[in-house]
Amino acid sequence: MDRLAPEARSRLMLRIRSEGTGPELVVRAVLSGTGGAGAEFRRNDRSLPGSPDFSFPSRMKALFVHGCFWHSCRCRKGRTPKSNAAYWAEKFRRNKERDRRAAAAIRRMGWAVLVIWEHETKDVEGLRRRIVAFLSS
């Protein structure tokens, strides 16, 4: 299994602290720390449906980073607020539909799609392994 040596891990953690803890920033720091597993990446690629947060044109791979609240994750952070519940339920339904359509459209173009949820960026080592596996598959 591809484990990170302690020095490499602390370099990665340092980079994450300096670049910020927003989920996209954590993913970007992981990508920079792994050299993007050798793949050049674009941010918010508007040439693809749904403008994925990261795209790897040379490998035809796209990566979305979903905030747990806005994309209504199944975790605790994805719960629908109690006030204005109908408004939020409709908003989340449309967000999920948009996510689903974008991923399906990208896959129809022959690309692979990976979705990373915000809560999954807390486990940096697990995140790094998933990204490396995705990019090298």
Ligand SMILES: [Zn+2]
């Ligand atoms: Zn979540």
